[in-house]
Amino acid sequence: MKLSLGPVLYYWTREALLGFYANLPHSRLATIYLGEVVCGRRNAMRPADWLGLARDLAKTGVQVVLSTQVLIESDLDLRAVRQIAENGEFLVEANDMGAVRMLAGRTRFVAGPHLNVYNPTTLAWLAELGACRWVMPVELGRDALALLQRDRPAAVQTEVFAYGRLPLAFSARCFTARHYNLSKDDCQYRCLEHPDGLPLATREGQPFLALNGLQTQSAQVYDLSGALAQMRELGVDVVRLSAQSAQMNGIIEAYHRALEGELSGPELEAVLASHRPADYCDGYWYGKPGIEHLAASP
Template sequence: MKIALGPLLYYWSRQSTLDFYAQIAESAADIVYLGETVCSRRHELRLDDWLEVGEILAAAGKEVVMSSQALIESESDLKALRRIVAKAEFRVEANDMSAVHLLSTAGRRDWIAGPTLNIFNPQTLSLMAESGATRWMAPPEMSGEVLTELLASGAPAIETEVLAWGRLPLAHSARCFTARHYNLQKDTCEFRCLGMKDGLVLRTREGEPFLTLNGVQTQSARVHNLLGDLASVRRAAQVLRVSPQGDNTVEVLKLFRDAVADEVSPQDALRRSAEWMVEAPCNGFWHGRPGVEQFVKS
């Protein structure tokens, strides 16, 4: 089973980002997804910088994938996407249908269908495979049971990836809710999300963590954690994705590697991971329940 590090969803400083990926080069990750997927206004690293980071990681033995933006809003976004597709040395994760179209038109037969394509049935998955996808990531809200049924109902034989760690990406919007929090317009946001290493937590009136604001992306407050569910995850997926967080990502990757290698039991791994979570765990979606729940089979 492969361990993948998903694209960085937050906006860190240039030096913090470069330092982070220098550590990832020596980490337990087999696959590393790179690039800006959330907001086109985030420019601490440009595409050429991401490509340079990719070359360093590839030299360290990692499979490097360039992730496309999930919400394409302008011609400049499309221009950046065309450049990503044209870089044949790295695979591409398509996160919207314009990326699928460009990859298919270019004859690329090595790309990954990302989670924001919302693939929920074997017909759509077959369409992606026919268009050149060789791996797909199940939507985080898909339950393990539904995923298993989908794969057993005539789905093509391509790699399946599952989000196993990280705050759940729940929605994207043309509006920037981080800017709105500071009474700013999106186009004059002052880059307020820069330096928020794990986003901005939104709380209920009772003070309970509810959601996380991350620019135009809304995430869960809780950390989706499938370490305790590895037995069922293994039956459906070949790749586990860990989403980067502000601290201890390398330690989390190592813990997943140890759990996959049966050097630590899933339940022990879940207990050990508690010190590295930025909030309480949840796994409800995997069990067909509300995503915020932490479900334990009796």
């Protein structure tokens, strides 16, 4: 099993983003996904900037994949997707069926976590269209994965979202702008102030969700470090880590050492706990409500 770093889901300044990618422990990562997948208004990085970053990262030996935006609303959004789909240089992660149509039959692609692959028939169809890897929807767990793996088409790799605040929902509405009583068209890019999302709690103070512009995430950090052995048994190829604004390298290192068999059990948990920005959850993996944590036994 190898590690991947998913696309940064938050809006960071250009400087912060480039600094983040420059300082990664590149040798620990097999794949880095790049691109703005949440909101087309976030434009600190222009398409040429992403390509430049992709080329720089590729020089470190890592596989670079360009991710497309999840919610496509306008012709402008579609043009941006087409530009990525036709880049001709890097593999593309399709996060919408529109992107799939642009890629199908032309080039291999990654079927992203938002394509809703819930059964082997749909996975087989995507494989025929050219998917070389699929990312399991976050709300599925080990039992569903076992069934999907049983019928997995040859030459399709399986990737599991294993660490980070869960991308749970997308909307046309920007909840960060709403929090500041701004309209989306005049959002003043307030999501820059919340590099790990804006926490939402219940009225009795229970952490529940995190608002990240159009995207709603879990307040808890999903962490399947306790399930790595099960993933290996199920034939998972790639373990996806989702970026946080601070201490991400500590997370990557801990997962790397866990995969190498150097760190496990309470020791692993202690290291991860010192780097996580919030409590963790893992319920989805065990077929339970996602918010639960079942203290995965290693």
